[in-house]
Amino acid sequence: MSVRNLWLLLAMPLFLACSGQKSPKTDDVAKLNQLAAEYVQLGLGIGQYDPDFVDAYYGPDSLKPTGPKQPTFPKDTLLVQVHHLLGQLKPYTTAETPDSLRTRAHWISQQLVAFGRRIKIISGEYASFDEESKDLFGVVAPHFPEGTFPGIVKQLDSLLLGSGTVQERYQKLASSFYLPKTKLDTVFKTAVAEARRRTLQHFQLPAQESFVIEYVTNKPWSGYNWYKGYQQSVIQVNTDLPKSINDAILLACHEGYPGHHVYNALLEKNLYQDQGGIEISLYPLFSPQSFIAEGSANYGVSVAFPPAEHQRYAREVLLPLAGLDTTHLSLYYKASALMGKLNYVRNEVGRKLLAGTITQAQAAQQLVAEGLYEKASAEKSVDFIQKYRSYVINYNYGQDLVKQYIETQGGTASATDKRWQLFGELLSNQVTPTDLLQKTK
Numbered sequence: 001m002s003v004r005n006l007w008l009l010l011a012m013p014l015f016l017a018c019s020g021q022k023s024p025k026t027d028d029v030a031k032l033n034q035l036a037a038e039y040v041q042l043g044l045g046i047g048q049y050d051p052d053f054v055d056a057y058y059g060p061d062s063l064k065p066t067g068p069k070q071p072t073f074p075k076d077t078l079l080v081q082v083h084h085l086l087g088q089l090k091p092y093t094t095a096e097t098p099d100s101l102r103t104r105a106h107w108i109s110q111q112l113v114a115f116g117r118r119i120k121i122i123s124g125e126y127a128s129f130d131e132e133s134k135d136l137f138g139v140v141a142p143h144f145p146e147g148t149f150p151g152i153v154k155q156l157d158s159l160l161l162g163s164g165t166v167q168e169r170y171q172k173l174a175s176s177f178y179l180p181k182t183k184l185d186t187v188f189k190t191a192v193a194e195a196r197r198r199t200l201q202h203f204q205l206p207a208q209e210s211f212v213i214e215y216v217t218n219k220p221w222s223g224y225n226w227y228k229g230y231q232q233s234v235i236q237v238n239t240d241l242p243k244s245i246n247d248a249i250l251l252a253c254h255e256g257y258p259g260h261h262v263y264n265a266l267l268e269k270n271l272y273q274d275q276g277g278i279e280i281s282l283y284p285l286f287s288p289q290s291f292i293a294e295g296s297a298n299y300g301v302s303v304a305f306p307p308a309e310h311q312r313y314a315r316e317v318l319l320p321l322a323g324l325d326t327t328h329l330s331l332y333y334k335a336s337a338l339m340g341k342l343n344y345v346r347n348e349v350g351r352k353l354l355a356g357t358i359t360q361a362q363a364a365q366q367l368v369a370e371g372l373y374e375k376a377s378a379e380k381s382v383d384f385i386q387k388y389r390s391y392v393i394n395y396n397y398g399q400d401l402v403k404q405y406i407e408t409q410g411g412t413a414s415a416t417d418k419r420w421q422l423f424g425e426l427l428s429n430q431v432t433p434t435d436l437l438q439k440t441k
Ligand SMILES: [Zn+2]
Pocket: 254, 260, 293, 294, 297
């Protein structure tokens, strides 16, 4: 099948949902549109009090708050509004016949559960890490038995060359693939262009899509996509810590193609512009949508650059461009794959840090000892957990669930076109983390 026809493919499930079953009644559509607008208004209202709440909004100005915010955070009023809206959505979520309204209502309701939890967090009322992530992101990340991570560290220990601790040897190897500051922009833009080229072989994106790149400092994250609407993003790359050759490809895919920029652009085009789903115009950061966003952005790296291809591209294109030696590149990739498995250490540290059973200093030490973080990066990561809390599960568990979801449906590494097709459908529809869980059972 011609991959450029994906546009049609993406639209098909929605079309079938509307035409294959009973069409929703006009009154029901109007009522749900009204509830969707109230959901957006409520989210924008909460955003007046929490600067991190609204990650993107490109809907009409008429839904933005008009008056000044109240002197104290109106927790109870906002919670009542959340529950009221959830109640009004119930007839749609419990409808026996699946149709586009049930899909929308189901998605909005799960987002509203997250609103409720975030309202409590803003008020200083905290639940456990797992309870929090269940409400905010729709899932609880797995717990790992004792010995899981030391087992991986042991494998790294036998793989890495030289003398010193396993951290020291890994850091020494990784640092030989750090990009010189003067080359960062060229290498990153080259990786972005290649990620875009690969994505456009499979997806047709709106012609005006583009983004600008900025380099920033003093942030708890490594990169950020600020989606502006009309298929435009601002991508910020944080240069506080050195960036490796892997980071260049990771950020190009994760923030750009086929990650956040593409996800936001496809949702906006398919669901908001073409179908008028107003709820899509608001992207609340602490919501199930972020689980899909981060999981797909991370998984998208291996869709655009399967492992062998990733390494070939680094060796033949990016390393020469950066003026870096390719010696030990294969070893670096093997070690990086094992390091990827240690990513879940951050969830375990987050669980304890949020429960108050360890201090920030102990959290950083644990990231170094068990996750093999470099000290400065461990401290940055603790800052991230303090600010974004259980959001950390979206990166590792999100990636794993998206991978399982795509592969369970036949999008395996050997079925490239099928994988891109399923991935495109995920990025173009209101799929929730609960949907991922149901498909991967
Ligand atoms: Zn991200």
